[in-house]
Amino acid sequence: MRDGTPCAGEFGQQLRDLRARSGMSQEALSDAAGVSVRALADMERGRTRGPQHRTVQALAEALGVDEAGAARLEQSAAAGRPRPRTATGPAGSGTLALPRDIQDFTARGDALARLAELVPDAGAGLPAVTVVAGQPGLGKTAFAVHAAHRLAPHFPDGQFALDLHGMDAEPTSPRDALARLLGAVGVADAAIPSGTDDRAGLWRSLAGERRLLLLLDNAAGEFQVEPLLPGTGASLTIVTSRQALAGLESVHRTDLALLRREETVELLSRIIGPDRVGAEAQAARDLADLCGHLPLAVRIAGQRLLSRPHERLGKLVARLATEARRLDGLQAGSLRVRAAFALSYRQLPPRSQTLLRRAALAAGTDFSPETGALLAGLTCDEAATCAEELTDAGLLQSDPTGERYRFHDLLRLYAAEQIDAEDGPEVRDAALDRTALWMLRRATAAALHFDVDHEQTASRSDPDPDPDTAPIGREEARAWLEAERAEWLAALRRAHDTGRHRQVLDAAQAMHWFSDLNQHWEQWVEVFRQSADSARALGSRQEEAVHLNYLAWAYNLCVHDPLAALTAADSALAAARECGDGLQQGWALGYGAGALHRLGRTEEAQQRLRDSARCLASQESPQGRLAELTTLNSLGTLLRQAGRAAEALEIHRRSERICQAGVPGRTIEVVGLYHAVARQQIGNDLAALGRWHEAEEPLRQALAAFDAAQMPAWSEQARLDLGRVLGATGHPEARTTLLAARDALVELRNPRQVEAAEALAALDADGARTA
Known part of the structure; x- marks a missing residue:
């Protein structure tokens, strides 16, 4: 002892004396203090230079030492601990204490609990490793530091934190990192081997004998981490990285989500x-x-x-x-925030940088590799490879099921800034034009799968831009149109704004039949407003009448705005009369009637429908027959709602006879849908006449047809009609049918959801009264 200060070697003797006085064996003290028997033996023999403060506290408590005795034990241990040394030489050796914990740390309770579950494995002598990866700004380091502080009592032989500088131009080499770890556990500089493999071997040997918690922060890749991982022993290693480190085997992964x-x-x-x-x-x-x-x-x-x-x-x-x-x-x-993103961006290869910033031009909340390829000027395979690389770097998030990617909102803003800085307006506009042209051509070709006038692929005037990857059949076409809805709509908008009006008209015309299957899409108003404007810009009154009629349909059925629908229908009627198009006059009268009915102007609506029926009866084309069927079905519906169900039934029977006779030039499937509409209305007419049991069969037939055609806007209304009839007859399926209809109509934002809710409430009330 010099000047009253204990020497390093005194700690072991002091610990042996305290244990002997307490009558505890090494095994008993090990269990009480949570310190391994091997570690205790090393301390008592003087092999450990000085245990950590937490370890000394745990030992003092287990031994029942008073406050003064605990202070003397801590003083002895402190004398034996390695002193911080100046960072000289490549090893940069020094203390590796945990960084200060953040006092206002918030949330992450589930992730912390899952991490704590790894401690029992570490206690059983199995080294546990968890990787905390993800996008910049998620708080990976803050989480890892907080978790390390919480778990530190379980690892009394040391808690070390090492910044691997993964975002620096020259990340810490495994050789230098190992030197710092070896120094932290008491190996003198002169005793540290020169080679990386020898250092790794010594580190594993020493770490295997201790209960250590190791925080490896900001790893650049697997090459840095693997040599630092203990192979045996009761250790826990927490690795943070902006990279996924997917190559690390047998590790636990902690996925941090955005905060709620x-x-x-x-x-x-x-x-x-x-x-x-x-x-x-x-x-x-x-x-x-x-x-x-x-x-x-x-x-x-x-x-x-x-x-x-x-x-x-x-x-x-x-x-x-x-x-x-x-x-x-x-x-x-x-x-x-910008600096955090820039660190990751600068690490990327040039091609991935290009994809990241150009993908910020994508229109939707997510994008496909083909969209990224078009914007970045890459092949689709190259874009997919880069997108996966960006996902591993935490700069994009991949869809759980499909090959699609999305940005965090702030990362998208950062990427958009890089477009201005590195590409400029000319390159940006060229990328947008290239993408819009390709997307609009594919959207047109895909939509034509549903157009009865273009049922044969050979008849298409505007083929797909890449036939080898084009959707095959209606199911694939539907899936593509739904997935890329935001992108092709933006392409249509850009084509309109840049004066490519013929492309706008061709695309909107191709969408006509497809739109009928998806009435709940509100964007049809924009599609047909753009196309009507493009027809006007081209000076084609006939096409203007067509697309104004489509617009009136969209206002009526997609956004439920009858005033706007009436204005569009009246404009279509004027254009159709000017160019002498009887078919479009009939449609305009019908759409105007629908708007008038929704405005409560029933008599005017009925008159317009009668005028429409007379106009269309003279049309000999297949289009004229289908338009006439639509008008007759609408007229019958209005008559039924006006209390004239018998007249309505007669008109709907007339529609059914036309369908049964067939429409030349139209397929059985197309005519079958019109027949289903007639059957639905016949069922409703019979219900209005109190012939409930007769009404059930035609409504079931209509519902089956709409379900088979995947037309939810139609099938759910038919389901509602069927549910009301089943309720009137006391059928056991009534409630489940009405419940399904109500939920679906709510999801479709259909106004008839109110009817469904009322019918369901009435059914429940009747059931309560009869119970």
Whole structure:
């Protein structure tokens, strides 16, 4: 002892004496303190230079040492611990203590619990490894540090944190990282082997004898991590990386999601205080949304507000609401969202950089490899490879089932900035034009699968731009049109805005029959508004009449705006009369009648339908026959609703006879759908006449036909009609049928959802009265 200070070697003797006085064996002390028997033996023999403070605390408590005795034991241990050394030489050796924990750490309870479940395996002598990967700003390091502090008591032989500098130009080499780890467990510089493999072997040997917690932060790749992982022993290693590190075998993976909105607000509250958040609760929720629920963005916003205690949350919300200013607003001192993204972007190969920034031009919330390829000027295979690379780097998120990718909102803004910085307006516009042209051609070709006038592929005037990858058959065509809805709609919009009006008309015309299968898509109003405007720009009154009629249909059935529908129908009627097109006059009268009916002008609606029927009866074309069937079915419906069910039944029987006779030039499938409409209306007519049992069969037939054709906007209304009839007859299927119809109509945003809810309530009320 020098100057009253214990020497390093005294700790082992002191520990042996305390254990002997307590009457505890090494095994008993091991169990009580949570320290391995091997570690205890090394301490008592002086092989350990100085155990960690937490280990000494655990030993003192297990031994029942008083406060003064515990202080003496800690002083002895501290004397034997390696002192921090100046970083000299390549090893850069020094202390590897855990970074300071974040006091306002929020959420992640499930992920922390799953990580804690790995501790029993580590206790059983099985080294556990977890990889925390994901996009920039998710709080991977903060999570790992917080988890390490929580789990530290389980690893009394040491907790080490090592930054691998994975985002630097020259990440830490495995050789240098091993030197620092060996120094941390007490190996003198002179005793550290020179070769990487020898260092790794020594590290595994030493780590295998200890209960260690190892935090390897910011890993560049598997090459850095693998040599540092203990092979045996009771250790837990937490690895953080922006890369997926998919090549690491037998590891646990901790997936951190974006915070939920309430968690985001909670984090903000912990940073700036609950009173300030409570005073502007809605602004706090809006701020959470503008930050995209990304922990880094929320922390930056919170730190900014914390440094400005008198600034209102609403002021920052107003600034961030403008996309062009959002990334500028998300910075506080050295913390910047843009900088976090830039670190990852600069690590990418040039081709992947191009895909990332150009993909920000995609129209939808997600994009396919073919869209990325068109925007970036790559092949589809190249784009898919780059997209997977970007997903592994945490810069894109992949769809769980399909080959599609999406951005975080803030990452999309960053990528869009890079377009301006690296590509410029000419390159950007060329990419958008190239993509729009290709998308519009494919959308047109895909939609023609549903057009009865183009049922044979050979008849198409505008073939698919890439026949080898074109959708085959209606199912594939439907899937493509649904998946790429935002993209082809943006292509249509760009074609219109750049004056390519013939392409707009061709695409919209091809969509006509497909739109009828998807009445619940509100964007049909925009499609046909654009096409009617393009027809006007080309000076074609006949095509203008056609597309104004389509627009009237969309206003009537897709967005339920009868006033706008009547205006479009009247304009279509004027254009059709001017060019002498009787077919379009008939359609315009019919669509106008539908709008008038919805406006409650029943007598005017009936008159227009009679005028439409007379106009169309003189048309000899297949299109004229189908239009006449539509008009007759609508007229019969109005008559039934006016209390004239017998007349309605007669008109709908007439429609049925036309369908049964067939329509030359139209397939059995197409005519079958018109027949199904007639059967549905016949069922409703019979129900209105109180002939409930007769009504059931035609309604079931109609429903089956619409279901087979995958026409939910039609089938769910027929399901509602059938449910009402079943309810009137006391059929046991009535309630389940009405319930299914109601839920589907709500999802389709169909106004008849109110009827379904009322019918269901009435059925339940009847059941309660008779119970």
